[in-house]
Amino acid sequence: MVSLVKNELCKIFKKKAIKVLCLVVLLICAINFGSFKLMDSLDAMLESDDYIDMLEDSLDTYDLTDPAELGWYISDKITVENHKYLKEYDTDSWQRAVLEEVIAEDITCIVNAEVSKQTDLYNECKARLDTYKEEVNSHDWKYFANKELSELKDERNALESLLLEASDEEKHELELSLKLVNLKIEGAQYRLDNDIPYGPSKSSEIIDSYVNLGSQYYTFNMNKKVKTDDEIANEKRMKSEFYVVKYQLENDIDVSDTISASEMLKFDASTVIFYIIIIVVIIASSSICDEFNNGTIKQLLLRPYKRGKILASKWIATFIVFLLFSLYYYVVTALTYGLALGFDTYSNPLVIYDFSIDAVREINVFVYLLINFVTLIPFYVVFLNIALLVAVITGNGAASLGGTLMFYFATTILNETFTILNKPWLQFFPTLCFDWTYYLFGGSGPVKYCELWSSVLVTVSIIVLLYVVAHIVFKKKDIKNQ
Numbered sequence: 001m002v003s004l005v006k007n008e009l010c011k012i013f014k015k016k017a018i019k020v021l022c023l024v025v026l027l028i029c030a031i032n033f034g035s036f037k038l039m040d041s042l043d044a045m046l047e048s049d050d051y052i053d054m055l056e057d058s059l060d061t062y063d064l065t066d067p068a069e070l071g072w073y074i075s076d077k078i079t080v081e082n083h084k085y086l087k088e089y090d091t092d093s094w095q096r097a098v099l100e101e102v103i104a105e106d107i108t109c110i111v112n113a114e115v116s117k118q119t120d121l122y123n124e125c126k127a128r129l130d131t132y133k134e135e136v137n138s139h140d141w142k143y144f145a146n147k148e149l150s151e152l153k154d155e156r157n158a159l160e161s162l163l164l165e166a167s168d169e170e171k172h173e174l175e176l177s178l179k180l181v182n183l184k185i186e187g188a189q190y191r192l193d194n195d196i197p198y199g200p201s202k203s204s205e206i207i208d209s210y211v212n213l214g215s216q217y218y219t220f221n222m223n224k225k226v227k228t229d230d231e232i233a234n235e236k237r238m239k240s241e242f243y244v245v246k247y248q249l250e251n252d253i254d255v256s257d258t259i260s261a262s263e264m265l266k267f268d269a270s271t272v273i274f275y276i277i278i279i280v281v282i283i284a285s286s287s288i289c290d291e292f293n294n295g296t297i298k299q300l301l302l303r304p305y306k307r308g309k310i311l312a313s314k315w316i317a318t319f320i321v322f323l324l325f326s327l328y329y330y331v332v333t334a335l336t337y338g339l340a341l342g343f344d345t346y347s348n349p350l351v352i353y354d355f356s357i358d359a360v361r362e363i364n365v366f367v368y369l370l371i372n373f374v375t376l377i378p379f380y381v382v383f384l385n386i387a388l389l390v391a392v393i394t395g396n397g398a399a400s401l402g403g404t405l406m407f408y409f410a411t412t413i414l415n416e417t418f419t420i421l422n423k424p425w426l427q428f429f430p431t432l433c434f435d436w437t438y439y440l441f442g443g444s445g446p447v448k449y450c451e452l453w454s455s456v457l458v459t460v461s462i463i464v465l466l467y468v469v470a471h472i473v474f475k476k477k478d479i480k481n482q
Helices: 002-014 016-047 049-061 067-086 094-102 104-115 119-138 141-165 168-193 202-223 229-250 261-271 273-293 297-302 307-341 343-347 365-394 397-421 424-428 436-442 452-476
Strands: 350-354 359-363
Touching: 002 307, 016 273, 016 307, 049 067, 067 094, 067 104, 094 104, 094 119, 094 141, 104 119, 141 168, 168 202, 202 229, 229 350, 229 359, 261 273, 261 307, 261 343, 261 350, 261 365, 273 307, 273 365, 273 397, 307 343, 307 365, 307 452, 350 365, 350 436, 359 365, 365 397, 365 436, 365 452, 424 452, 436 452
Parallel strands: none
Antiparallel strands: 350 359
């Protein structure tokens, strides 16, 4: 068996398709690397005076009597005026962040008032904008944070007073409002206590996310007494997202102000599946079909090996190459993100919500990738066996590749269709059972009734069934005319 597997591995690594796929991975990573640099350049271009000047020059070309062009004119004019108002401040400055929160309505007001020739309205909105800028230039960011905190505390006091006299029907809404105000107070107080200015820094964004996600979670949770399965799943998602940012806030997680290589590698774990499926299918199908196409199947069968061992050796060799290719993909991708975003950002832990312990935990990105990949191995093996079976039946590489990929896409459609039904028997529906990543860290299945034990049972049964059928077909296949 060992010599058969070695022979199969030699055949596989000599195939041009393997080299092409490896080059494709390098090309994809190069494109990803270039896209990071391009996005940085594009963001800078969209903020540049040259771009705004070009946009301002184009304003004269609009026909303001045409309603559609008038709408485009107003949109571009708002962009121009917004840039002019903020251009004296750096894009990362707290001044710009504070102003961006308050000027949108008045910039829009000015442009519309100018178009409609409403002088009084124009002057009113312009005066407010001038006041905003005067305040920003006269104070530091803590002035605005303290002002926000003071206004929120006044609002909380007012809500507490209303609660004392509220009826039972009114209390529910007032309690929710009070909870949301307290959440905002927490965010504002944390900003002051930890000396975090307004702006696009990651720390500041975490504060904003904490308030926004918390508001969504509390509002949904308090307003829904009876929840559908979809609403329960949505609540679970909001809870995990909220408690993750809450953990980051409370533990002062030191994260980069830009996206980290760890975050991108985690995201890539969900997009790599299709690439690996392709390599698995190509190797599995070609290992059988090339023997038929090249006429070497007869020579192979003349050797003192049973057909079962020959098929098993091809399966094992395909599985080994699948593991090696997956390792190659992740290594190249990790190097790409490290070069683009900084290798030091791999030290940033991933913060995830673990439903098995009902708490937030930190995890190293490479540990996360390993766990995620291991739980996907059965998923890949299913498609390996399908490709092998089709190849044995047809002896045609194109049919094996096309048929297996069609099944992959059909799986996605079937899963989306059947999750709507949400019936108990769906826990044994094969395509809903192949992906075990749903159950990582105490997660739930794609539908309410799906559980890990049923997914394991169904997936293992399908894998065994596919291989047994392929073994039987290969063993009885007439090779004389091949």
